[in-house]
Amino acid sequence: MxxxxxxxxxxxxxxxxxxxxxxxxxxxxxxxxxxxxxxxxxxxxxxxxxxxxxxxxxxxxxxxxxxxxxxxxxxxxxxxxxxxxxxxxxxxxxxxxxxxxxxxxxxxELHLIDFNSEGKLIYRKMSRSDRGFREPVSV
Structure with missing residues (x-):
């Protein structure tokens, strides 16, 4: 922005x-x-x-x-x-x-930075409808 x-x-x-x-x-x-x-x-x-x-x-x-x-x-x-x-x-x-x-x-949009199972940072876009996560993207 x-x-x-x-x-x-x-x-x-x-x-x-x-x-x-x-x-x-x-x-x-x-x-x-x-x-x-x-x-x-x-x-x-x-x-x-x-x-x-x-x-x-x-x-x-x-x-x-x-x-x-x-x-x-x-x-x-x-x-x-x-x-x-x-x-x-x-x-x-x-x-x-x-x-x-x-x-x-x-x-x-709501976003989250998290770790995947391999310990690497991933960026997740949260779904507003189900409060879950959409497809992660590597950072």
Whole structure:
């Protein structure tokens, strides 16, 4: 996404203009767009270095948590208002469901890096329908 101008513009547009009825703080959206713009022209190594900065990490995590919590509140009926508040504010809370909700909000694919039976790293694209994995690809 960072190396494809059209995809970058589409994605940052989604961030700048949340879906109707979603309460995502504008300041968080602006911070994330700023971070993405900073990453755009950096090498992969410099991107990792930039992402390891504490303020960058915190901004991204809280934005992702707000999006996920809003999605979960609207799409999953099992979460209380306290759960939603905790998802938005607790940076250390575990988050498999939150990751899935964030990916669904943006219609993103979920991926996993894992080891195969020979101990080599493989990259797996997770299936959204069956929660299983699709065909692995060697890395």
């Amino acid at each position: 960072l190396d494809d101008n059209n995809e970058f513009d589409r994605f940052t547009g989604q961030i700048a203009h949340p879906k109707e009825g979603y309460d995502i703080p504008e300041i968080l959206a602006k911070e994330v767009i700023h971070i993405l713009c900073q990453l755009k022209d950096k090498s992969p190594e410099k991107r990792i270095e930039y992402l390891n900065h504490t303020n960058v990490d915190t901004s991204l995590v809280f934005y992702m948590r707000h999006v996920a919590a809003e999605y979960m509140q609207k799409e999953y009926s099992i979460y209380s208002y306290q759960d939603i508040f905790d998802i938005k504010t607790n940076k250390g809370r575990g988050g498999a469901t939150e990751i899935s909700a964030f990916a669904r909000y943006f219609n993103l």
